[in-house]
Amino acid sequence: MTIAFTICSVNYLAQARTLGDSLQTTNPDLQYFVGLVDRLDGVTFEPGYEPNYPLVEVHTIGIKNFAGMCDRYNITELNTAVKPFFFSYFFKKHPEAEKVIYFDPDIIVFQPLTRLLGHLDHHETVLTPHLCTPIEDQKTPNELNHLNTGVYNLGFCAFRRSDDVLSYVKWWEEKLRYECLIALCDGLFVDQNWMNFLPLFIKNTFIEKHRGHNAAYWNLHERYFSKKADKFVINDKQSLIFFHYSGYDPRRSELISKYQDRFTFDERSDLVELFAIYHDRLVQNGNEYYRQFPCRYIKPEKIYKYVRVRKALIVPLRKLVAALDTH
Template identity: 40%
Template sequence: MQTSIVFTLCSNNYLAHAKTLGDSLKKHNPDVHFIIGLVDERDPAIDYSYFAPYEVLPYSEIGYAFFSEMLAKYNVIEFNTAVKPFYFEYIFKQYGKNSMVYYIDPDIAFYSSLESLNESLKNKNIVITPHLTKAQLPVSPFETMVLNVGIYNLGFIGIRNTEESGNFLVWWQERLKDHCYIDYARGLFVDQIWINLVPLIFKDVEVLMNPGYNMACWNFHERKLLSKEGKYFVNEEHPLVFFHFSGFKPLNMQYVSKIKTREFTLEARPDLKDLFHEYAKWLLDNDYAKFSASKPKLKFGHGKYSKKQRIGLSLKFRTNSYIKKLFGV
């Protein structure tokens, strides 16, 4: 029997988001096992039993001694993303062959069951979602963004425990140990940019083109939301499976993303009004004000390295004089 597990990753300041994701999953998938991967130290001021029945699994408890070396190189975002394939490996070991494991960003909420995703993953090794699915004229700023950060959005990835996906995880882990930086000039963007290569070099990878998966600010131009009989639909016919509230702050309801222009306001997108108000209330009910004020307890070494040292650590180009000259190292 195949087992489905969902995990997220966050520091203490995103725990309200993580609980909200778990609550939304449980609402539509009562049997799901949800894990909050805590990429932080436990805070004595936080009662982690508050998140029951969800499992809280700190990064320090999954058994990778070299995480301390990664902490010495990365900032909070880089490290949170770099541990992702190691959590996959750990969970696979717990649940065995053919288990289906999904990583979901904490600022996502589910509005349908996992059944459609499970069906896709039954015969695939990996399922991913693209940032964009339709051509647009003129050039969209999100097209140029995608060229820098990656074709696929790693707020979501599903992997079935197979030999091929095991090969993928080994490959991904090797890259994220040393090359999980936000460094656009050198073609790096955390764990996400590497996934550009995955459909080319690994077998049975499905790109989910259904617009009901991973609706977010970067694809608003191609997706409209409709509420009908208590359910949400994208572009009228596709049930909304999950929505990515990237950059949204529930204490500032004017904007629905980090981009503060009129097109990303609820005034400009009245189709999103109910969805965002519901999500904001959910976050606030889950103690968003308290958790968002928390400071990460981990000590990151990113600031200990000069720019020159950091490039050397990430790309190991220092022995190549041509590359040194090219990149000004």
């Protein structure tokens, strides 16, 4: 048995449903779950918006001192900090599951995961790097950004049950209990930099460089898309297995991602259909409806404090850089 899961709060359930629909179509044998960093008590969804995939509420999986994590983290940090705890939960709750795969909710799986599952037959873990070839400009993101935020993208990772894997996940839990912060000056970017250690701690790790896995805004410089026989193909060679629509907002559909400035849709017409598909599926799955739900674990004053503190740090730094650029 193989489990695939994602993690989100209620406001991202349209994305989680879209991912689930794509897995159900392409990989119907996988058991899909949504790890919910939110609470459903007191929530009644309107007809048509009841999620049709199992929701596992985070307070039910037995995280020690979870309330302290809620106090320390903003919504992004909290949703990433619980990832190893959900891996532990699924391995323990489902002893029949030999393989557990995590996907960020803002992903569509386009093809069967045959290659990935084959890797897990022979390796204990699978990761995808942010990029496989150098970047030739200074736009965002570039190699320096990836040095800050991690070599591997944690929108995807896969584990096969083994003693080494379970030990690593326990170690990862303890790191993320306190150190799952967006704090670049401290060498931290949520859960990602900790994963730099995985190929060192578990030598039987496979680094998947096939361009069809975890295609996203950060590797568009090396991946161009076309269609052959109704299937998306990358660089006229490799099938697109899954695309990660990180930073895409259907309310600002003119942007590929709010996190990049390298490409526009005018420059990359090969992306237009890929993003139109995602936009339509999010709308159909209730994106505007779910966005109205605030996460029950994040207090409004904490959100304000988070924004205020980061503005206090970022704005002076930007002014300093601008001043240096003029000299």
